[in-house]
Amino acid sequence: MTANTQDAANVVAINDTTANPAPLGLLGFGMTTILLNLHNAGLFPMDSMILSMGIFYGGLGQIIVGIMEWKKNNTFGATAFTSYGLFWLTLVALIILPKTGGIQAPGDSAMTAYLVMWGVFTGVLFIGTFRMNRAMQVVFGSLTVLFFLLAAGDMTGNHMIKFIAGCEGIFCGISAVYAGLAQVINEVYGRTVAPLGLVRQPG
Structure with missing residues (x-):
């Protein structure tokens, strides 16, 4: 047996049987986003x-999911979540830290820059x-629009823009x-119950 054959025989294939962490991340993001924007729409105060x-489900929850996606060799999921x-x-720190009295609250121009940067990141x-599915395209497309609407609202101080956002x-x-x-639901039932809009890949 040659050295190359010996090396090939010693290769161990690892079958990943861990659960899909993406739903947890999407729910942490989605539910927190809904509640924050109910506030932005004027239904209740911050x-x-x-x-x-923001701290626990949207924040720590998504970070944990990102680490899990990294272990599953999913660069997109690890980066996004x-x-x-x-x-x-x-965002929570920007709200809480100024209330301690030792740090100045960000002005409208600073928040505009903050939101624009996140909008550019999300756009990419x-x-x-x-290359994924229609559901993810809707999530990230609408989130890109949201960041730029929020930036426009902070830049102009226009309450109607903030309401639309x-x-x-x-x-x-x-x-x-x-x-x-x-x-x-689709995984539990082993079939497509709730469609995600699969995208046909080229080739």
């Missing part, structure tokens, strides 16, 4: 309910969803919740 969701988990934590990820954000959150629950 309170501990939204901040708690970890980043949006940290987005929620930074949206391009990546062209809130309504669009509720739609974005619902689309993420649907995408997450659809994956769970």
Whole structure:
């Protein structure tokens, strides 16, 4: 037996039998997004309910999912879920830290820059969803629009833009919740109960 044959015989194939973490991440993102944008639409004030969701379900939950996606060799999922988990934590910090008295609250121009950067980041990820399914395209497409609407609202101070952003954000959150629950239901039933809109791959 040659050295190359010996090396080939020693290769161990690992079969990944762990669960799909994406639904958890989509639900953490979607449910927190809905609640925040109900606030943006003017239905209730920014309170501990939204901040708690941002820290735990939207924040820490998505970071955990991102790590799980990394272990499953999913670069897109690891990047997206970890980043949006940290987005929620930074957003909560931007709200809470100024209340300690030692840190200045961000002005409208700073928040505009913050939201535009997240909009650009999300727009690039949206391009990546062209190789996924329609449900993910709706989530990332509507999220890109949401970030730029929120940036426009902060830049102009126009309450109508913020209200429109809130309504669009509720739609974005619902689309993420649907995408997450659809994956769970389809896996449980072993067939497509809730369609995700599979995209035909070239070739």
